Amino acid sequence: MNEKNIFCYLMVAPALLVTALLGIYPMLASMVMSFQSYDLLAGQRDTIEWVGFENYRTILADDRFLQTISQTVIFTILAVGIVVSMGLFLAQVVNAKFRGRAVVRTLIFSPWFVPPVVASAIWMWLLQTERSPINAVLRDLGWTSGNIRFLTDPETWGPFSIPMMSVVAVRVWNGLPFVIIFLLAGLQSIPKSLYEAADMDGAGILQKFRHVTLPMLRPVLMVLLALLFMNGFGHFEMNYIMTQGGPRNLTNVLAVWSYQEGFAFFRFDNAAAASGIILAMTSVICAIYLRLQYKDDLR
Amino acid sequence: MTILRRTALAVVLGSTAAIAAGSATAQDAVEFWTMTYGDQLNWKGEVEALIDGFTEETGIEVRHEIVPWGSAFQTYLTVSQGGAAPDCADMYWLHSFSAIGGDQHGPMPLNEYRDEYFPTLEEDFYAGALQDVLWQDDFYGIPWRGDIRAFIYRTDFAEEAGIDGPPQTWDEIVEDAKALTVRDENGNVERWGFAYGTATNVVSWLLPYYWQAGGTMMTDDGQTATIDNEAMRTALTFMRDLMWEHQVVNPDSLEAGYDPQPLFVNGQLAMVGSAEQAWGVELDRDYPQLEGQWAMATSPAGPENSDSFSGAGYFGVLRGSDHVEECVQLIEYMSRDENMLRLAQAAGTVSTKPEVMASEFWSDRPWKIVVGEALQDAHTSQHPAPAWSAIATPEPGGILYDLMYDVIVLQEDMDASIAEAQERMQAELDRS
Numbered sequence: 116m117n118e119k120n121i122f123c124y125l126m127v128a129p130a131l132l133v134t135a136l137l138g139i140y141p142m143l144a145s146m147v148m149s150f151q152s153y154d155l156l157a158g159q160r161d162t163i164e165w166v167g168f169e170n171y172r173t174i175l176a177d178d179r180f181l182q183t184i185s186q187t188v189i190f191t192i193l194a195v196g197i198v199v200s201m202g203l204f205l206a207q208v209v210n211a212k213f214r215g216r217a218v219v220r221t222l223i224f225s226p227w228f229v230p231p232v233v234a235s236a237i238w239m240w241l242l243q244t245e246r247s248p249i250n251a252v253l254r255d256l257g258w259t260s261g262n263i264r265f266l267t268d269p270e271t272w273g274p275f276s277i278p279m280m281s282v283v284a285v286r287v288w289n290g291l292p293f294v295i296i297f298l299l300a301g302l303q304s305i306p307k308s309l310y311e312a313a314d315m316d317g318a319g320i321l322q323k324f325r326h327v328t329l330p331m332l333r334p335v336l337m338v339l340l341a342l343l344f345m346n347g348f349g350h351f352e353m354n355y356i357m358t359q360g361g362p363r364n365l366t367n368v369l370a371v372w373s374y375q376e377g378f379a380f381f382r383f384d385n386a387a388a389a390s391g392i393i394l395a396m397t398s399v400i401c402a403i404y405l406r407l408q409y410k411d412d413l414r
Numbered sequence: 415m416t417i418l419r420r421t422a423l424a425v426v427l428g429s430t431a432a433i434a435a436g437s438a439t440a441q442d443a444v445e446f447w448t449m450t451y452g453d454q455l456n457w458k459g460e461v462e463a464l465i466d467g468f469t470e471e472t473g474i475e476v477r478h479e480i481v482p483w484g485s486a487f488q489t490y491l492t493v494s495q496g497g498a499a500p501d502c503a504d505m506y507w508l509h510s511f512s513a514i515g516g517d518q519h520g521p522m523p524l525n526e527y528r529d530e531y532f533p534t535l536e537e538d539f540y541a542g543a544l545q546d547v548l549w550q551d552d553f554y555g556i557p558w559r560g561d562i563r564a565f566i567y568r569t570d571f572a573e574e575a576g577i578d579g580p581p582q583t584w585d586e587i588v589e590d591a592k593a594l595t596v597r598d599e600n601g602n603v604e605r606w607g608f609a610y611g612t613a614t615n616v617v618s619w620l621l622p623y624y625w626q627a628g629g630t631m632m633t634d635d636g637q638t639a640t641i642d643n644e645a646m647r648t649a650l651t652f653m654r655d656l657m658w659e660h661q662v663v664n665p666d667s668l669e670a671g672y673d674p675q676p677l678f679v680n681g682q683l684a685m686v687g688s689a690e691q692a693w694g695v696e697l698d699r700d701y702p703q704l705e706g707q708w709a710m711a712t713s714p715a716g717p718e719n720s721d722s723f724s725g726a727g728y729f730g731v732l733r734g735s736d737h738v739e740e741c742v743q744l745i746e747y748m749s750r751d752e753n754m755l756r757l758a759q760a761a762g763t764v765s766t767k768p769e770v771m772a773s774e775f776w777s778d779r780p781w782k783i784v785v786g787e788a789l790q791d792a793h794t795s796q797h798p799a800p801a802w803s804a805i806a807t808p809e810p811g812g813i814l815y816d817l818m819y820d821v822i823v824l825q826e827d828m829d830a831s832i833a834e835a836q837e838r839m840q841a842e843l844d845r846s
């Protein structure tokens with residue numbers, strides 16, 4: 116090992132140590148717990164038993180949990196799909212040169228300055244049925260006669276509901292600046308000569324987007340999608356704060372379910388098993404990403 | 415250079431000695447945790463003034479730390495599983511945390527100190543409050559604060575509607591709530607006539623109606639669930655009808671984010687069936703402009719009685735403490751009438767001692783007199799089963815929450831919902 120390698124290892128060591136202590140170790144401990152009987156109220160801490168996949172069988176036999184899994188996937192696909200689509204459009208806007216660009220950029224990036232917990236509290240107020248200024252505006256405009264129950268309407272259309280769409284909208288609002296910055300960095304790394312060549316070939320805006328921008332953004336988009344999906348499957352705070360998973364479990368997601376099982380019902384074993392499912396789901400995304408990257412490297 | 419080295423050495427040695435001395439003092443001091451009540455600075459100042467008085471009297475040093483309410487549950491859950499614990503603390507949910515801690519961690523029984531330090535316990539405290547410090551015949555500490563719920567209503571709206579005084583019965587609640595509910599021309603509600611309770615805990619709304627209908631949650635030994643009965647049907651029918659048949663209760667009441675206080679203050683809500691006494695403190699402090707426009711009253715009577723929801727917090731000792739006797743002395747000091755009064759004044763919570771509730775402080779406002787009267791109807795919210803907090807958790811998936819939601823909000827089959835809840839509750843009791 117040469118001196119340069121030693122220096123590199125030393126530089127990453129603190130970060131690795133912190134990750135191992137605060138990330139890897141709790142994750143492994145949680146995985147171990149998911150194969151044990153760990154019920155806080157059963158008074159059996161001295162004789163914790165290995166139960167194999169029993170906790171997984173228990174939670175997968177629970178209709179509410181199965182509903183929660185499907186909603187987690189739908190929430191994530193919706194949020195990621197919308198945020199990336201909007202991000203692709205808005206990144207082009209903030210990348211363009213025009214008068215007032217600084218103001219537009221500030222406005223677009225401003226939700227990033229709001230922590231998710233605070234954003235949830237603000238939007239809870241904005242979407243509260245009777246106090247909602249949005250409802251007031253809609254009524255004043257004559258577009259609605261009654262109040263829309265943004266976070267509490269129990270009606271469903273297949274797997275969709277108004278509360279689900281409301282929470283997705285808030286998650287998109289809060290996550291959009293991150294996506295735009297990511298994509299903006301990618302856009303700015305695309306050589307201008309490619310667009311000039313496309314212009315000479317007579318390509319229009321859409322053709323340039325399809326044949327130059329998207330292919331050149333592919334590596335950035337892959338990383339971004341992987342991050343957003345992994346983050347989406349484990350998302351907690353907005354769903355928990357805004358609806359606690361209600362009404363009728365319509366906005367529940369796996370991380371909230373896991374938290375409730377552990378801290379409200381003291382079933383840490385079931386909570387750990389739910390976390391195991393989240394880990395499995397994020398691992399699939401990770402595997403897909405690595406495979407695609409490997410293929411790219413081979414080209 | 416030599417002078418510089420000597421100076422540096424002296425600084426290092428001096429600092430080390432100071433840190434060691436500080437550390438030794440910190441280790442010798444009793445560590446005492448409390449949550450915050452009312453104004454945080456005022457509360458901290460008052461507790462620390464009391465601690466100074468205790469230190470002056472006994473020579474025992476006490477280090478006070480605040481546990482924010484937002485993380486209190488997780489903190490004591492961790493403590494009960496062997497996490498870093500103080501010597502003594504302001505605690506709650508004795509039954510659950512005792513069961514979780516077993517005989518290794520969590521709350522510590524103080525039976526051997528009871529006669530010496532608290533010889534007149536039964537005479538000094540309300541009987542209901544003592545239920546919160548007794549578990550399986552063991553004594554765990556001193557109940558210092560109560561959380562009693564009372565009826566609260568807007569007197570200005572009642573007057574406008576020609577209503578003379580608060581409702582006395584369930585039937586009168588319905589009648590008054592209908593008169594007080596106001597809708598616009600499109601049918602949107604501008605003012606709800608009634609709310610079951612405050613935002614603290616949705617499940618706590620059901621309990622008083624169930625008790626008032628003559629029900630009990632479980633047998634005295636905490637072994638058998640007893641909710642599949644006529645009393646539960648009566649209570650749930652009353653609550654469901656208020657929402658759907660009479661349409662005087664907001665259908666969003668059971669959802670996250672529902673908070674009746676802003677509605678009450680803004681004139682969008684006329685009556686609340688079960689409000690903490692803290693509402694009195696908050697309305698006095700934050701909304702002086704509403705003076706004369708609201709009043710508290712004792713709970714309207716149900717078919718069987720007028721029971722009110724009552725909770726309590728206690729000062730207790732944690733297993734593993736090296737300062738048990740010092741902690742007991744501190745708790746005894748805090749439980750003296752004059753100190754309990756200071757705590758009640760700072761916290762804005764009712765006292766667990768009749769002597770303190772008879773003081774001038776608890777009679778200088780009309781609502782305080784009502785709170786004192788409500789204590790006569792206090793029904794403890796503590797139940798003799800460690801699983802109670804899981805059963806009563808106010809979140810989707812909780813047994814009683816789901817029962818309320820299914821029957822009241824979704825209007826599902828009541829018998830089937832109650833039978834399912836009974837079965838789930840029994841499974842929870844068997845689990846612990």
